[in-house]
Amino acid sequence: MDGVPRVPEQQAPEESAALRFGVLGPVRAWHGDELLATGSPQQRALLAALLLREGRTATASELIDALWGDDPPPRALAAVRTYASRLRKVLSPGALVSESGGYALRVGDPHSLDLVAAQVLAAEAEKAKGSADLCRARQLLNEALALWDGEPLAGVPGPYADTQRTRLEEWRLQLLESRLDMDLEQGCHAEAVSELTALTAAHPLRERLRELLMLALYRSGRQAEALAVYADTRRLLADELGVDPRPGLKDLQQRILQADPGLAEPSAPAPEPTTAPVRPAQLPATVPDFTGRASFVTELSEVLASAEGRVMAVSALAGIGGVGKTTLAVHVAHQARAFFPDGQLYVDLQGAGQRAAEPETVLGSFLRALGTADSAIPDSLEERAALYRSVLDGRRVLVLLDNAKDAAQVRPLLPGTDGCAALVTSRVRMVGLAGAHLVDLDVMSPDEALALFTKIVGEERVASEREAALDVVAACGFLPLAIRIAASRLASRRTWTVSVLATKLADERRRLDELQAGDLAVKATFELGYGQLEPAQARAFRLLGLADGPDISLAAAAAVLDLPAEDTEDLLESLVDTSLLESAAPGRYRYHDLVRLYARACAERDEQPPGERDAAMSRLLDFYLATVAGVYLIERPEDRLVDHLERTEYPGLTFSDRRAAQDWLYSEAVSLLACVRQSAQQPHRLRRAVDVLWAAVDLAESGANSKEYEAVGALLRKASQEAGDGRTEARALTTLAYAHHISGSRFDVAVQEAQMATELARAADDPLTGCWSSNISGVVALYQNRHEEGAEHFTHAIKNFRTLEDRPGEASALCNLSRIHLATGRTESAVALARQGTAMYDDMEHALKGANGRYALGLALTQSGKLAEATECLLQALQVFRDSRQRLWEGMTLFRLAELDLAAGRPAQAAPNAETALALLRGIGGEWRRGNVLTVLGRALNGIGQLDRAQVCWTEALQIFESLGAPEADEVRGLLKPTAVA
Numbered sequence: 001m002d003g004v005p006r007v008p009e010q011q012a013p014e015e016s017a018a019l020r021f022g023v024l025g026p027v028r029a030w031h032g033d034e035l036l037a038t039g040s041p042q043q044r045a046l047l048a049a050l051l052l053r054e055g056r057t058a059t060a061s062e063l064i065d066a067l068w069g070d071d072p073p074p075r076a077l078a079a080v081r082t083y084a085s086r087l088r089k090v091l092s093p094g095a096l097v098s099e100s101g102g103y104a105l106r107v108g109d110p111h112s113l114d115l116v117a118a119q120v121l122a123a124e125a126e127k128a129k130g131s132a133d134l135c136r137a138r139q140l141l142n143e144a145l146a147l148w149d150g151e152p153l154a155g156v157p158g159p160y161a162d163t164q165r166t167r168l169e170e171w172r173l174q175l176l177e178s179r180l181d182m183d184l185e186q187g188c189h190a191e192a193v194s195e196l197t198a199l200t201a202a203h204p205l206r207e208r209l210r211e212l213l214m215l216a217l218y219r220s221g222r223q224a225e226a227l228a229v230y231a232d233t234r235r236l237l238a239d240e241l242g243v244d245p246r247p248g249l250k251d252l253q254q255r256i257l258q259a260d261p262g263l264a265e266p267s268a269p270a271p272e273p274t275t276a277p278v279r280p281a282q283l284p285a286t287v288p289d290f291t292g293r294a295s296f297v298t299e300l301s302e303v304l305a306s307a308e309g310r311v312m313a314v315s316a317l318a319g320i321g322g323v324g325k326t327t328l329a330v331h332v333a334h335q336a337r338a339f340f341p342d343g344q345l346y347v348d349l350q351g352a353g354q355r356a357a358e359p360e361t362v363l364g365s366f367l368r369a370l371g372t373a374d375s376a377i378p379d380s381l382e383e384r385a386a387l388y389r390s391v392l393d394g395r396r397v398l399v400l401l402d403n404a405k406d407a408a409q410v411r412p413l414l415p416g417t418d419g420c421a422a423l424v425t426s427r428v429r430m431v432g433l434a435g436a437h438l439v440d441l442d443v444m445s446p447d448e449a450l451a452l453f454t455k456i457v458g459e460e461r462v463a464s465e466r467e468a469a470l471d472v473v474a475a476c477g478f479l480p481l482a483i484r485i486a487a488s489r490l491a492s493r494r495t496w497t498v499s500v501l502a503t504k505l506a507d508e509r510r511r512l513d514e515l516q517a518g519d520l521a522v523k524a525t526f527e528l529g530y531g532q533l534e535p536a537q538a539r540a541f542r543l544l545g546l547a548d549g550p551d552i553s554l555a556a557a558a559a560v561l562d563l564p565a566e567d568t569e570d571l572l573e574s575l576v577d578t579s580l581l582e583s584a585a586p587g588r589y590r591y592h593d594l595v596r597l598y599a600r601a602c603a604e605r606d607e608q609p610p611g612e613r614d615a616a617m618s619r620l621l622d623f624y625l626a627t628v629a630g631v632y633l634i635e636r637p638e639d640r641l642v643d644h645l646e647r648t649e650y651p652g653l654t655f656s657d658r659r660a661a662q663d664w665l666y667s668e669a670v671s672l673l674a675c676v677r678q679s680a681q682q683p684h685r686l687r688r689a690v691d692v693l694w695a696a697v698d699l700a701e702s703g704a705n706s707k708e709y710e711a712v713g714a715l716l717r718k719a720s721q722e723a724g725d726g727r728t729e730a731r732a733l734t735t736l737a738y739a740h741h742i743s744g745s746r747f748d749v750a751v752q753e754a755q756m757a758t759e760l761a762r763a764a765d766d767p768l769t770g771c772w773s774s775n776i777s778g779v780v781a782l783y784q785n786r787h788e789e790g791a792e793h794f795t796h797a798i799k800n801f802r803t804l805e806d807r808p809g810e811a812s813a814l815c816n817l818s819r820i821h822l823a824t825g826r827t828e829s830a831v832a833l834a835r836q837g838t839a840m841y842d843d844m845e846h847a848l849k850g851a852n853g854r855y856a857l858g859l860a861l862t863q864s865g866k867l868a869e870a871t872e873c874l875l876q877a878l879q880v881f882r883d884s885r886q887r888l889w890e891g892m893t894l895f896r897l898a899e900l901d902l903a904a905g906r907p908a909q910a911a912p913n914a915e916t917a918l919a920l921l922r923g924i925g926g927e928w929r930r931g932n933v934l935t936v937l938g939r940a941l942n943g944i945g946q947l948d949r950a951q952v953c954w955t956e957a958l959q960i961f962e963s964l965g966a967p968e969a970d971e972v973r974g975l976l977k978p979t980a981v982a
Contacts, residue, residue: 019092020112021051024168025149027156029091036090042067043083045158050096050105051113052164059102066160115168118144122175134182135371141179148172173203180212187391189219190375194915200229201908201944204236211249218256218263221378224955226256228948236945278371282346283400286327286334297332303437304336304398304421316430316438324444324480325425326402333400333423340421342395345369347413350550351405351426359412363388366399366413379923381412389416396420407432449473449483456487457498465498472498475505485580489532530580530602540571541580542607543616544589545599548678549671551590556671559623559650560616614682619650621679621688624672626652628695631661635698635884638844640806644768645691658847662884665698669705672696677712680719690716690731698848700739701888706924710739717753727764733757734769737776741783742888744926750780768809771800775813782819783928785967791820808849811840815856822860830860851880855893862900870900891920895933898940907943914940931960935972951976 020030027044029036038044049066050058058066064076073079084103088096097104111117125140152168153161176199183192196213203209210233217226230245230253237243244250255263333344345366349357363384367377370391378384396419404410404426410433414422430436444452453473454462462469476482490501533541543560544552552560558568572589575581580599584590591599607613626648633642634655655661665672672692679689693713699705713736720728737753740746757773760766774797781790794817801809814837821830838853846853854877861870874897881890894917901910914937921929938953954975961969 019095021047022114022149023048023051023164024114024118024147024152026154027051031092038090039083039086041155041157042079043086045156045161046080046083047087047105048153048156048164049158049160050103052115053104057100057102057104059100063102067158069159114147118147121147125178129178129182134185138179138182138186141175141182145172145175145179173206173209177208177212180209184212184215184219186371187219187376187387188373189216190919191373192216193220193222194912194919197915197941198908198912200946201911204945205240207233207237207246207249210245211252214249214252214256215263221383222952223256223259224952225949227253228950228952229946230256231948232946235947278343278369279341280343280345280369280397282369283333283337283344284326284330284346286331297328297335300328300332300423300437300439301335304332304339304423316424316426316433316436327480329400329402329423329425333398336398336421340396340398342397343370344398344400346400346402348402349404349409351403351409356405356409359409360384362413367391370397375919375922385412388413392420393417394419398423401425404430406430444473444478444480444483446470446473446478449476449478449480452480453483453487456484457491461490461498465502468498468502471502472505475502485532530598533575533580537571537574538602538606540568541575541599542603543613544572544581545591545596546603546613546617547620547671547675549674551584551588552671553668554587554589555627555653556620556623556668557589559619562616562619562650617675617679617682618685620675621685621692622648622650623652624668624675625688625692625695626650628652628665628672628692630654631665632695632697634658634661635848636808636844636846639808640768640804641695644766645695646688648688658884662698665696666705666885669696669699670708673699673705673708673712677715680712680715683719683723683725686716686719686723686725687728690720690728690735693735694731697735697738698884698886700735700742701886706739706742710736710743713739726760727766727769730757730760730764730766730769730773733760734773734776737773737780741776741780742925744929746926747780747784747928751777751784754780767800767804768806771797771804771806771809771813774800775809775816778813778816778820782816782823785823787820787824791817794820807840807844808846811837811844811846811853812849813837814840815853818856818860822863827860827864831857831864831866834860847880848884848886851877851884851889855889855896858893858900859896862896862903865903867900867904871897874900887920888925891917891925891933892929894920895929895936898933898936902936902939902943907940910940911937911944927960928964928966931957931964931966931968931972934960935968935975938975 018032022028022030027038027048029038029047038047045067046063049063060077060080063080064072067080068076084096084098095106097106111120121140121144125137125144128134128137128140151165152172153165156165180192180196193213193216196209196216199209200206200213210229214226214229217223217229230249233249234245237245252263333346337344347357347362347365349362351357360381363381364377367384367388368374370388372387372391376387378387392415394417397415399413399415399420399422401410401413401422401424404424406426407430410422410424410430424430424433424436430438450462450466450469450473453469457469472486473483476486486501486505490496490498530538530541540557540561544557547556547560554565554569554572557572558565561568561571563571572581573583576583576589580591582590603613625645629642629645630652633639635658653664655664673696676689676692679685693709693716696709700709713732717729717732717736720732733753734757737750737757740750740753754773754777758770758777761770761773774793778790778793778797781787781793794813797813798810798817801807801813814833818830818833818837821827821833834853834857838850838857841850841853854873858870858874858877861867861873874893878890878893878897881893894913898910898914898917901907901913914933917933918930918937921933934953934957938950938957941947941953942950954972958969958972958976960966961972
């Protein structure tokens with residue numbers, strides 16, 4: 001980099017090779033891992049001057065000038081000699097040499113100096129950038145920047161050190177700007193905003209940083225703030241320097257005003273891996289014995305190859321279930337891979353099931369696969385679709401959309417750029433998909449069917465019984481899936497002949513009439529495979545199909561079957577071999593949607609006694625309740641909730657540490673909630689279903705499962721109300737009220753639900769539910785500034801938690817009551833209550849809830865002026881929330897840290913904390929919390945002189961609060977007044 005002192009390779013005696021030096025921070029020296037004593041500030045100044053001398057000898061006069069400039073002491077030369085002598089004793093022999101009336105430092109490996117290491121990394125980054133490998137370039141720059149350890153040459157006196165310090169800091173900023181520029185090129189806008197906010201506060205006159213901030217804000221959908229940055233910059237430059245912004249900044253402002261499409265997304269979007277660009281390769285494996293369909297393969301391959309030079313190519317395959325749509329599509333996609341060097345995306349849209357995949361969920365998965373960071377993925381379907389098309393711009397990617405429901409589901413998932421292509425399979429013809437190349441896939445021809453059968457069974461066995469083989473494929477209706485199942489069965493039974501199989505299929509009792517008509521042909525094909533199962537296999541096939549959810553874990557399957565895990569795995573793997581079950585991932589299994597429906601039909605028809613179906617689902621519910629209760633308790637030792645849950649007859653999993661418990665809860669969340677939803681329709685399982693949801697309360701706060709948690713809670717409430725079960729309704733209302741207050745936008749509804757839960761719990765003699773509902777009522781009252789009412793709710797909860805000897809519940813209510821005292825000016829008692837609650841959590845070794853206690857204590861300490869202790873509390877809470885994947889509370893803690901920074905007069909630190917909080921709370925926590933964060937962000941920006949941007953934040957916050965009818969609107973109106981001082 002220009003202006004940076006170069007330190008070329010130097011030769012040194014072998015004995016000095018272990019020395020290492022640092023100047024990108026305090027001047028330090030190490031011998032191996034041992035930190036050496038480098039002496040007084042002047043002695044370190046001499047060492048720095050020698051290290052930065054580029055390997056040349058420094059004369060005594062040059063060193064005197066470096067240490068003291070124009071005002072050296074009377075015995076400067078003697079002092080230099082003394083410093084040199086002391087350094088020589090500290091360093092390895094031969095490292096510091098005297099020559100030509102001066103001194104030279106002979107280090108061994110040039111990389112032993114952190115500055116040289118940074119220079120090498122920066123040079124490699126430039127090469128990677130020149131090769132368009134932005135991911136590698138960013139990684140190298142991050143490694144270089146990580147070598148800085150505070151201010152360069154920290155604490156070193158002298159004019160030479162001052163000059164070098166300035167130059168090194170300038171170089172660091174250049175590296176930062178280069179890396180941030182690449183961040184934006186890679187689509188990491190949201191992450192960049194927080195860092196750039198802090199940097200512009202620290203370096204307000206640096207226009208390049210302001211320019212990058214404007215671009216990051218604009219690409220994050222915050223156009224008004226981006227323009228406000230320009231206004232702030234123009235005013236600052238005029239006030240401080242009497243100049244206008246440079247042309248680049250002015251040009252960017254105009255492009256933003258004009259909504260220039262070229263600004264909307266990176267000019268060269270790329271994925272976000274750590275070492276190399278992401279090239280998704282998501283296609284399932286093609287079957288090795290793919291046979292026939294030659295005309296379709298040729299036709300589809302030609303269409304896909306034609307994607308180059310046109311907007312895109314879309315081919316849609318339609319046909320009945322089991323006709324081989326997916327097999328053909330996957331095979332064609334593999335054949336066409338060479339035309340799509342930038343990768344292939346795949347998704348099963350589950351269109352044949354009751355709950356087809358949502359396009360926005362699929363787009364989120366695709367964007368992550370293409371390297372987009374989670375925080376950069378927008379919330380709405382329209383924004384995700386636009387970003388998806390932008391990320392694909394300039395790339396050649398094939399998208400395979402399998403099992404689509406209809407054209408409306410597919411449209412947002414289509415690329416919109418030259419060179420990309422989409423291949424769609426569906427049970428229905430995509431007549432509503434404009435411009436699509438439609439293919440209706442029928443059954444195989446007799447020759448193709450026989451060829452497929454022969455490949456699986458073997459040429460020798462088929463050649464001698466060709467007629468019998470033709471009878472088999474004809475009985476299968478020439479459906480590929482049916483043929484594959486029949487042939488696989490025959491291949492695994494060496495004692496059978498083809499004639500034996502043909503005879504079995506000839507028996508109409510074993511071959512349903514549906515084999516010849518529409519979708520019923522699929523059932524007939526499945527009947528063939530099902531009829532060949534051993535009794536234990538058939539039972540497993542029937543019962544596992546009863547469970548909702550996208551897949552099922554081995555442990556959950558063992559519960560359904562009431563078998564040991566080892567026996568269950570053997571059965572499931574044997575079903576995978578028959579193609580009646582799929583292996584979704586190690587230890588997880590799934591049905592094709594149509595196979596699941598068939599399995600359920602078999603269970604209704606064949607399972608004896610009939611009550612075994614209900615018993616299987618009851619065991620699954622027991623498994624989830626027992627396991628989730630253990631997860632709850634490992635996070636909350638001594639919590640009495642588990643003592644009040646419904647008893648289970650089937651055991652759950654146990655975990656040795658909270659990390660494993662959390663992993664299970666979040667990986668199993670979708671299937672767990674599906675089981676609860678399914679059980680809501682069965683009155684005798686309703687109580688346990690509600691208790692599963694109650695014990696899985698962490699899912700309400702995670703962000704990933706919050707909406708489904710809330711939806712299931714509403715379903716359980718309705719079901720319990722219809723069943724006339726007041727106790728269960730009270731618990732359902734409690735979980736629902738908790739979910740609604742967490743959402744941050746339905747406080748009025750949460751109040752009603754919590755109050756009704758309290759009344760029902762009292763009538764049903766369910767005191768713990770009443771404690772919870774009172775606690776929630778108090779929290780909502782706090783948020784709505786109904787402080788006296790909130791205090792009553794918390795006091796009632798504390799009393800009842802104590803009666804139940806529920807110490808975690810008591811601690812929670814104490815910390816919440818602290819918030820009421822804080823809001824009403826009783827700071828001293830607020831601190832005392834929060835300390836009491838946090839101490840109780842610590843005594844019980846509650847990690848997660850202890851973080852909630854420290855959160856409350858941090859707020860109280862902030863208001864009482866004990867900022868150092870408050871910071872420590874909030875930082876400790878922040879780490880736990882991050883480890884526990886509690887995105888809501890991670891964001892809220894950063895928000896509180898921003899408030900604390902403002903109280904401490906640190907707006908430059910508050911701004912990035914508030915920015916990060918804003919990013920974390922996207923899609924969770926509700927608009928009310930977002931409005932509060934925007935208010936604090938505005939205060940922080942105002943404090944660092946970004947006045948116009950602060951006004952934009954406050955304006956948005958005001959709109960939020962006014963739409964909610966929230967009292968915070970008055971405060972924000974005051975901030976927006978021209979005379980207001982934030």
